[in-house]
Amino acid sequence: MATHSQKDAYLYKKVITIGTVCELTGLSERQIRYYEKRKLIFPERTERGNRKYSFADVEALMDIANKMEDGMQTSELRKEMQRKEEKRYDTKLRERMIRGQLNAYFNKRD
Missing domain, CATH: 1.10.1660.10 (Multidrug-efflux Transporter Regulator; Chain: A; Domain 2)
Incomplete structure (x- = not known):
């Protein structure tokens, strides 16, 4: 799939x-x-x-x-695009951190 x-x-x-x-x-x-x-x-x-x-x-x-x-204005649009990109980056970073914490937790239990 x-x-x-x-x-x-x-x-x-x-x-x-x-x-x-x-x-x-x-x-x-x-x-x-x-x-x-x-x-x-x-x-x-x-x-x-x-x-x-x-x-x-x-x-x-x-x-x-x-x-x-x-x-x-184009400057406003560019700022809006940058904010959206930063938010996407923050979300991806947060997801990686959570995955890392889960992996560490479950690997520690083995």
């Missing part, structure tokens, strides 16, 4: 061209490049320098565009 991350791996695979992203999101290439320049989105580059995006990037771009439309 596939784990959650294996099952959703396609979401993060960078295979979509900027033209397709424009079609999916309704954003212009200029807008997408601006969000990249402002460090809100991080496409991969092919050997020829073409940008490649994932489905997760497409969702993020749509979220960014909606928040910008609502009046949010």
